[in-house]
Amino acid sequence: MLEIKDLHVSVGEREILKGLTLSVKAGEVAAIMGPNGTGKSTLSYVIAGREGYEATTGDVRLNGENILDLDPAERAAKGVFLAFQYPVEIPGVATMTFLKAALNAQRRARGEPELQTPEFMKRVKEAAASLGIAQDMLRRPLNAGFSGGEKKRMEILQMALLQPRLAILDETDSGLDIDALRVVADGVNALRSPERAFIVITHYQRLLEYIRPDSVHVMAQGRIMRSGGPELALELEERGYQDYIAQEAA
C-alpha cells in the first residue's frame, strides 16, 4: 500500500526527516512511536502533501504510484486521509456542509457520481450515531468551539465517511480521557479491513491497547530506528525512548 524509501525532508533550512524508510501493507495497522520532535507530524504532513514540507530526495509511493507531485486534494481523492493532531476550526461553515463538499469533491475527482442529500444525510447520521456525536453538532460550524474530545471524534467521523485507503492518525489520543479514547478506538477498529491501511502515530502504548497494531516502528532523529511486532510497544513503555536518544549522543 505505502512504500517510503530514503525520504529526506526539510522545512525551511532544517532537515527533519533524514532517510526515512517505511513500508505498510494493505490491511496493516502500523504504529509509529517516538519522542517529541523527531518528525512524526512532519511525516504525516509529507504523506498528505502539505505545502512547505517538500521532499529533497526519496520516494513516497501509494499503491505503486509516486504521490509526491500531487496536491493534497489529489492525494485525498486517491485515498489518503490524515486525522489531525489539532483539527482546524472553520468558522461559519456548518459541519454538514463541509462534509458534503469534501465527500463530493473526492467523488468527482474519482469520476464517481456525487451523493445526493438524502443518501448523504443517511450516511452521516449513521456514522455520527456510532461515534456518539449529537445531531446538533453537525449543524454547528466545523470544529468551532468544539471540545478537544469532540474535535477528535469529528476527525474519526470524517474518516468513516470518506472511507480512505490509507488513514494516518496523528496523536489522536492526545487530550482524550479514557471514555473518549475508547469511542475513538472503536471507530477506528470498525474501519479496519483488508483493503485499508492505518498509520497510528502516538507517544503512548495506551492507545495501542485499544487499537492493536500489526507492526510497531520506533522513530527518532528523523528515521525509523527499529521495527517489530506489538511487543515492541510494551518494551518502549517500560524502557522509554532513552536508548534511541542515547544512540544519537554516542
Place this chain on the structure above:
Amino acid sequence: MAARQETVARVESIDVDAYKYGFSTDIESVKAPKGLNEDIVRFISAKKGEPQWLTDWRLDAYRRWLTMAEPRWARVHYPRIDFQDLYYYSAPKSTPGPKSLDEVDPELLRTYEKLGIPLREQEILAGVETRRVAVDAVFDSVSVATTFKAELAKAGVIFCPISEAVQTHPELVRKYLGSVVPVTDNFYATLNSAVFSDGSFVYVPKGVRCPMELSTYFRINEQNTGQFERTLIIADEGSYVSYLEGCTAPKRDENQLHAAVVELVALDDAEIKYSTVQNWYPGDSEGRGGIYNFVTKRGDCRGRNSHISWTQVETGSAITWKYPSCILRGDGSQGEFYSIAVSNGYQQVDSGTKMLHLGKNTKSRIISKGISAGHSQNTYRGQVSAHRKADGARNFTQCDSLLIGPNCGAHTVPYIESKNPSAQFEHEATTSKISEDQLFYAMQRGLSAEEATALIVNGFVRDVLQQLPMEFAVEAQKLISISLEGSVG
C-alpha cells in the same frame, strides 16, 4: 438579476475610453453634446417633459455644483475626472450591439454560465441586437411583470420609473425628492440632482404590506436609467416594503462614471428593507478600466419606531465610494447595515455606513465583512453618532476583514461621536487571513484550493448572506466565488 438591461450596454465597450464606442455625434436621436452647462440641464429636463419646478430644482443643483469640489478624503486613487468631457444625456440604444452571442466576450459568457443564466437571458444581458428589438415579445418576465403590476395596483403600491412618477404623482415626488439627500449634500449627489437620468419610484400607502419583493428586474423593458440613477422610496405609516436593486449578472457599461442617489423615507412604524447586489465591471487584471461608482444612499427613519435596513453585496466596480446611511430621527427607530464588500485585482473599495442617532431610544446595528484579494484595497469607513437628545441610543458595530494573499490591504476607519451620556456604542473589529492551516485542512479532505477558499469565505460572510432574500443569497454566494477566482493557488 437582469436589472436595467437597457443600460447593460455593449460588451465590447468596456475600456477606460469606452466613449469611443458609445456616442457618435451625427445621429439625430436623443442626445446632448459633451459637457455640462445650464443648457444641457434644461435639455435633459425638456426631453423628459418635466414641470418647471423640477427644471428649476435641477438648475439650482447645477449652480451649486459649480461651487463644490470633489471629495478627496476617501482612500481611493484615480486620475482626475474631466467633467466637461462626459456626456450627460444619451440613449445607450443608439449604439449598435453585437449581432449574436458569437460576438460577445467569451469571458462574460463563461460568467453567465457559472451563474446559471439561461441562453436567452444571456443574449439580452449581453445586448444582442435582434433580441433587443423583440424583447417584449420573447422575454418571459414581461408577462410576469404585467401580472405583477396588477397585483401591486390592487394593494395601492406605486412602483414606476421616477420620470413617470414626476408626471403621474408630482405631489409625492415634489414633497420627498431631495428631502433625505439635500441638493447640496455632496459633490456627486449634487451632480446627480442636476442631471439624473431615471430610477425607481416606490410609494407604499399607510398600513400596506407590499405583497411581494420589488425588484428592478421587473422594470427592465421600461427605460434606461443610465449613469445618474435616482431612486426614491417612501413607506407611509405602518407599511412595509422590501426592495432589491441590481443584478448578479455582470454589467458592462460604456459609462465609466456612475453617481447614483437613493433616498428612503420611513414614516411612523414603517419598515424598508433595501438589498443591493452590485457587480459592475471591475477593470481588467492589470487594473485598466472599470466603473467608478460614487453613490449616495441614505434612509430617513422619519417616523416613530420606523425601521430601515440596508444589505449590500459589492463585488464590482474599479472604485466604490458608497456609504448607505440611516438618519434615526424618529424615537424608537432602528437602522441596520449589512455589507459584504469583495475586492480583487486592482479594485478599490471605500464603503461603510453612517448611523446618526437623533431620536430617543434609537438602535442601530452594523455588520461589515470586507474581503480583499489580489492587489486590491478595501476600506470600511463608518460613522456612528448620538445627538445630545438621543437618550438611550445604542449601536453595535462589527467589522471583519479577510485578506487573501500578500498584496492586498484592509482598513477600518470608524468615527464614533456621542453627545449623550446615556448612549451605548460597541465596536468590534477583526482582521484575519485565510490561514494555511485552514486551506491545508480543507484540501486534505479533498477540496481544491479554490473550493476551499470559497467555502471559507462563505463561512466568513454567512451572517450577512442570511439577511438577503433566499434566491438572492444563493446567487450572491456564487457571485462571491466567481469574483475571487484566481486569487489563490
